[in-house]
Amino acid sequence: MEYLKLTKESQLRELLTCPVCQDIFEDPHQLPCGHSLCMRCLDGMLKHRPLAQPFSCPTCRACFGPLIGVHKSYTLHSVVEDFNAQQEKQRDQREQSTQTDPVAERTHHANYNCILFLLLAIIFICISKAFMCSVENHTLTETVQRQRTLLLKYHPEITDLILNKDSASPYLVVSEDLLSVWRVKDKKDYPQHPARFTDAPQVLSTECVSGGSHYWELEAQGYWDIAVAYESINRRLKLSSFGNDAKSWSLTHDSKGRLFAFHKGVKEKILESLTHNRVGVVVDFEKGAVAFHEVGHMWNHLHTFKTNLTGPVCLGLGLYREDLHTKISVKKTLT
Known part of the structure; x- marks a missing residue:
């Protein structure tokens, strides 16, 4: 025995x-x-x-x-x-x-x-x-x-993506090359613009897409949102925060390192945690999907929203805590 x-x-x-x-x-x-x-x-x-x-x-x-x-x-x-x-x-x-x-x-x-x-x-x-x-x-x-x-098929799309400085909240600073954005404590004196987020600390990409499949890759740190949003999203209310309405789909990384998926104000906790600071976003109009992935040495799926995309959508970035050195950068190439 x-x-x-x-x-x-x-x-x-x-x-x-x-x-x-x-x-x-x-x-x-x-x-x-x-x-x-x-x-x-x-x-x-x-x-x-x-x-x-x-x-x-x-x-x-x-x-x-x-x-x-x-x-x-x-x-x-x-x-x-x-x-x-x-x-x-x-x-x-x-x-x-x-x-x-x-x-x-x-x-x-x-x-x-x-x-x-x-x-x-x-x-x-x-x-x-x-x-x-x-x-x-x-x-x-x-x-x-x-x-x-x-990923490899849509690799060229990344080089064309830049941030729309006119949409940036007064609590955000966009880099000169329009590829990075970070949160600041003191409100900036930006000129008024119809595209600007006045309350939510957010920014959109200059380019919006209205069909096909697209892949964007970003490097992020701190407390952030990486989102896909309709170009028509409201810019004037706090409720315009990504994921709070039907016009945006958001992946949130909070101050404790937890991940959440947001859409229509509904928060869903993601069990996975990030071991790398790169995130890939896939938008597929034909399949009706907005997907988020962790990108390191591996491609790790985090969450997919199934939806019927009916208009132009942009990449959206939200940065919520200046004390965590929150920063997001658009990356030009895959690693």
């Missing part, structure tokens, strides 16, 4: 071991091929490779190109937490083994075996589902490839 217990424990430990650091998974993320590794290990591998070199899975050697679509494996994360908790419990009980009666010890071993079987079953289900997605149907891999193609 002890041998069987050790065998099951060894199998489970092997399944929960990161192929890179050879330790139990910490914040496991799943690659398009279905294999997982620690987020820290994945980030390290991506940072120490040439930018143009395709990334390959350390387990199966599948290649994914310069941008990778990954997602956090919440089920695997839960299994790791349960396994670590059981290991800690085992250590505590071994220390008290001299005071444990035989009946209680046998009961403990039986319970431990049941837990091991359960965790192994969960792992098997996770692996089976990943295998079905990535090997039999290839749906996950194909989705990532389509996303990557979309």
